[in-house]
Amino acid sequence: MLDIRWMRENQPALAEAMVKLNDVDAPWQLALQLDGERRNLLQQGEKLREERNAGSKQIGALFREKKAAEANALKQRMSQIGDEISQIDEELRRVDGALHDAMMRIPNLPDPDVPVAPDEEGNVVLTQWGDMPKFDFTPLPHWDLGTQLDIIDFERGVAAAGSRAYFLKGAGARLQRVLSNWFLDIHINEHGFTEVYPPMMVRGHAMEGTGNLPKFGDNLYRDAEEDYWFIPTAEVSVTNLHRDEILEPGTLPLNYVASTPCFRREKMSAGKDVRGIKRVHQFQKVEMVKFVEPAAGRDELEKLTRAAEVLLERLDLPYRRVAIATGDLSFVASIKYDLEVWAAGCQEWLEVSSCSLFRDFQARRANIRYRPREGARPEFVYTLNGSGLALPRVIIALMENYQQADGSIKLPEVLDSYLGGELEIR
RNA sequence: GGAGGGAUGGCCGAGAGGACGAAGGCGGUUGUCUUGAAAACAACUGUGGCAGUAAUGUCACCGGGGGUUCGAAUCCCUCUCCCUCCGCCA
Numbered sequence: 055m056l057d058i059r060w061m062r063e064n065q066p067a068l069a070e071a072m073v074k075l076n077d078v079d080a081p082w083q084l085a086l087q088l089d090g091e092r093r094n095l096l097q098q099g100e101k102l103r104e105e106r107n108a109g110s111k112q113i114g115a116l117f118r119e120k121k122a123a124e125a126n127a128l129k130q131r132m133s134q135i136g137d138e139i140s141q142i143d144e145e146l147r148r149v150d151g152a153l154h155d156a157m158m159r160i161p162n163l164p165d166p167d168v169p170v171a172p173d174e175e176g177n178v179v180l181t182q183w184g185d186m187p188k189f190d191f192t193p194l195p196h197w198d199l200g201t202q203l204d205i206i207d208f209e210r211g212v213a214a215a216g217s218r219a220y221f222l223k224g225a226g227a228r229l230q231r232v233l234s235n236w237f238l239d240i241h242i243n244e245h246g247f248t249e250v251y252p253p254m255m256v257r258g259h260a261m262e263g264t265g266n267l268p269k270f271g272d273n274l275y276r277d278a279e280e281d282y283w284f285i286p287t288a289e290v291s292v293t294n295l296h297r298d299e300i301l302e303p304g305t306l307p308l309n310y311v312a313s314t315p316c317f318r319r320e321k322m323s324a325g326k327d328v329r330g331i332k333r334v335h336q337f338q339k340v341e342m343v344k345f346v347e348p349a350a351g352r353d354e355l356e357k358l359t360r361a362a363e364v365l366l367e368r369l370d371l372p373y374r375r376v377a378i379a380t381g382d383l384s385f386v387a388s389i390k391y392d393l394e395v396w397a398a399g400c401q402e403w404l405e406v407s408s409c410s411l412f413r414d415f416q417a418r419r420a421n422i423r424y425r426p427r428e429g430a431r432p433e434f435v436y437t438l439n440g441s442g443l444a445l446p447r448v449i450i451a452l453m454e455n456y457q458q459a460d461g462s463i464k465l466p467e468v469l470d471s472y473l474g475g476e477l478e479i480r
Numbered sequence: 481g482g483a484g485g486g487a488u489g490g491c492c493g494a495g496a497g498g499a500c501g502a503a504g505g506c507g508g509u510u511g512u513c514u515u516g517a518a519a520a521c522a523a524c525u526g527u528g529g530c531a532g533u534a535a536u537g538u539c540a541c542c543g544g545g546g547g548u549u550c551g552a553a554u555c556c557c558u559c560u561c562c563c564u565c566c567g568c569c570a
Binding site: 093096097099100101103104106107109110111112113114115117118125126128129130131132133134135136257432 | 498499527529530531538539540549550551560
């Protein structure tokens with residue numbers, strides 16, 4: 055959520071930002087209009103209330119002085135004012151609701167460093183690391199390798215749970231578990247993150263806090279009877295870890311990491327990427343979430359991105375860092391880098407991490423503040439998050455890039471101790 | 481799933497239609513006393529909106545939302561969360 059006061063005072067900048075984002079639906083003009091109405095009503099209502107408060111006080115005094123007649127006369131007048139207040143309140147409720155709804159549908163402002171372009175064509179590759187593997191045979195995509203090695207079972211997955219469902223089996227399931235642990239251990243031991251095990255079903259208001267609701271409910275699963283939503287990423291529950299809190303001086307930055315399943319309907323991409331485990335309804339992901347002071351925001355974004363990149367480097371997987379353009383920026387992000395890993399079998403760059411700085415956009419929605427100094431007024435924190443990393447796609451890259459001519463897979467040495475010396479899958 | 485009981489300021493806890501933004505205590509800040517500290521005593525001690533350069537004024541806030549009333553922390557409805565007992569359960 056943006057700061058309504060900033061919006062009031064910076065309308066040209068706001069309009070320009072919305073053009074850059076190519077978000078034609080954002081109801082920012084409506085919000086400003088409603089904000090004006092709201093303040094107008096608020097002032098009218100308060101004036102009447104002031105009158106009523108004084109009158110009521112007087113009625114009490116008159117009764118104590120046994121002047122019932124005067125009191126009753128005054129009562130009638132107050133009753134009238136009461137009716138007027140009710141009318142204004144009703145109108146105010148309507149305007150408030152509409153304003154809140156509009157505010158929740160206005161995207162975050164892009165950082166000045168974000169490349170300006172109407173869509174993903176304008177994304178910019180900032181860096182590329184590593185060499186793409188060369189083969190003296192035709193490398194297979196992971197769905198063929200996985201089936202041959204019986205470490206991914208698509209048929210039975212679909213039978214049990216419908217399209218895009220899969221079982222990881224044996225060495226496949228183990229590889230995912232081991233990678234998850236390895237990622238976590240590195241973030242905990244080397245990058246200063248604290249591991250959390252978060253709720254995977256949350257209330258709707260938590261989804262609003264991170265910006266998944268109200269606009270993107272279509273991509274979420276939910277309970278049919280109760281207000282429970284399945285997280286599409288640990289970002290949701292972990293960001294809400296400090297909802298409605300004021301963090302005291304000295305507590306920032308806070309760094310959390312969690313490995314959770316993620317649930318996504320992928321309604322928008324029906325019929326796309328249907329083969330393999332590239333785009334699935336349920337997948338495991340290690341997610342990092344940071345709460346920091348505003349001045350540290352950009353540095354922390356770099357640290358966060360590096361924390362994810364290091365993992366790919368240690369696995370010796372070629373990757374590139376992509377700066378997301380304004381038109382492709384997610385609703386809540388002010389700046390975002392995607393990390394894409396090369397998958398030799400399907401000959402594609404796969405997004406395995408998205409590192410974003412949200413500034414105070416999420417903090418405002420989830421009401422997460424901090425006190426800059428003892429006794430100072432609370433301010434909104436900056437939040438960031440990034441995958442470190444999304445597992446099935448890392449598994450895809452490992453399988454496809456490290457495949458051998460005979461269809462076996464030889465995993466990189468760094469995983470040796472985590473795999474108990476069993477680096478080969480055959 | 482059944483039956484009850486709760487939610488009040490940073491914390492504990494009173495308050496049961498009017499003088500209540502809310503007793504009392506704890507904690508905190510400041511002052512007096514003291515070489516210093518402790519103790520004692522005194523004063524102050526919540527958040528947010530709106531208007532204003534400001535001093536300030538005003539409104540709202542007793543878990544959330546609605547209602548009754550001239551007036552609600554207090555009465556009614558509803559939601560959320562917590563606790564106790566019973567049942568079930570990994």
